[in-house]
Every structure is written in structure tokens, then in C-alpha cells.
Amino acid sequence: MSQTTIALVTGANKGIGYEIAAGLGALGWSVGVGARDDARREAAVEKLRAAGVDAFGVPLDVTDDTSVAAAVRLVEKRAGGLDVLVNNAGVTGGMPQEPTTVDLAAVRTAVETNVIGVIRVTNALLPLLRRSASPRIVNMSSGVGSLTRQSGSFDELATGPLSVAYAPSKTFLNAVTVQYAKELRDTNILINAACPGFVATDLNGFRGVRTPEQGAAIAVRLATLPDDGPTGGFFEDAGVVPW
């Protein structure tokens, strides 16, 4: 492994993912900017480099096996390994999502990207992560995936709009995170889920109340956990998020 810590952030061309890349880059890390659109990716890489970050572009569509395999090869060739993976890319699947009237395509899209995409990318990169001295995986989840919060409240600020695709896809992702932590419990890999709060981004038509930089902070914290840090947990800035 090289001396420099290497990270890859999926969906890093904008929003919270971009700020996670900026935050990790500010630590002096080399950061792969995973993004599916060439122009948006290159613009983000240029902006990060202008800010002094050792950023490199990684063409990456998390729903596409071929794209993910090529991304793994690129990371290995460009960086020589990987220490930290932030699975940030996510979609709502399209709104509205009232359970009784939902377009099933929205459910499929949300699960394909937010859950299967994370499993696909994680498994493809695990051989590189296993070679790291302190591998970390951060799955960008959401408090709307908390069944405790969902079942206790009709407050949209806490639980988001009714959604039978997006919110349950994050519940699914949380469960997936726990399963990985169990399988990897005897390794040095720490894997956790993060909630960024309600952040003003494209995802919600910029209705969020936090900045992308604020939303990125919890992912940066979980990406930089000490070796005796938690695994299989779900965290926001204020601490543990209830399942």
C-alpha cells in the first residue's frame, strides 16, 4: 500500500458526495471521484484539484457490472489500492411514492441503485480494501430508513414524504450494512451506515435545511474511524440513529 490514504466516493460529482470528496481530500488523501457522467465528473475533479485536492476521476455507474469492474481496475492502476470506500450514490427512484399508487419502476430503481449498487461496488472493491491497513466502508443511508423514526412520527422533516421506494431502500441498506459487519467481524474492515440529515441537494429539490458540507461531516467521521471504532452501526452527527 502507498503511504497516502486512498478513498473512493461514489456519486461524488455533486451534492453530499462532492463534499465528502472535498473533506477527505482536505485530509491530504487521494480521492477517486466516482461519477457516471463524464462532463460532470471532470468538472468536479477540476474543482477539487483547484482546491488543492489530489482528486482523480473514476467513471462509475453503480448499477452496471461492466462499469464497476472497469472502475476497480482504474483505482488499482491509478492509486495502487484502496483504503476507504464511501457508497454515497443514491436516488429517490422518482416521486411521488405513495404505497397504494406507486409506479413499481420507482421501487426497482431505488433498490437497484441504493442497495444492489452498494453490494455490487463493495464486493468488487473488497479485494483492494482487504489489502489496506485500516479499511473503512461508509454507506450513505438516511434517517428516513429508520423504522423507529418512521413508525413514531408523521413529521416530514424527520421522516420525509411518504415513500414506499426510497425510505425502505435505506432500511434495506441498513440491514445490508449489519450483515457485512457480521461477516467481516474478524477482519480490520469497519463498515457503518451514515445519515447526513436533511440536506439541500438535487435529490430533494434543494428543500433540505443543511448544507452539503454539513451533510458530508458524518461520512468523513466514519471514514476516519480509529481501528477500535464501531462497525455495523448507524450514525448521524448527534450520535447513534435508532434502527
Ligand SMILES: NC(=O)c1ccc[n+]([C@@H]2O[C@H](COP(=O)([O-])OP(=O)(O)OC[C@H]3O[C@@H](n4cnc5c(N)ncnc54)[C@H](OP(=O)(O)O)[C@@H]3O)[C@@H](O)[C@H]2O)c1
Ligand atoms: N439530501 C438529503 O437530504 C439526504 C438525506 C439522507 C440521505 N441522503 C443520501 O445522500 C446521498 C447523496 O445524495 P445527495 O442528497 O447529495 O443527492 P444528489 O445531489 O442528487 O447526488 C446523488 C449522486 O448520486 C449519483 N448517482 C445516482 N445514481 C447513480 C448511479 N447509478 N451510479 C453512479 N452515481 C449515481 C448522482 O450522479 P448524477 O449527477 O449522474 O445523477 C449524484 O452524484 C444519497 O445516497 C442520498 O440518498 C441525502
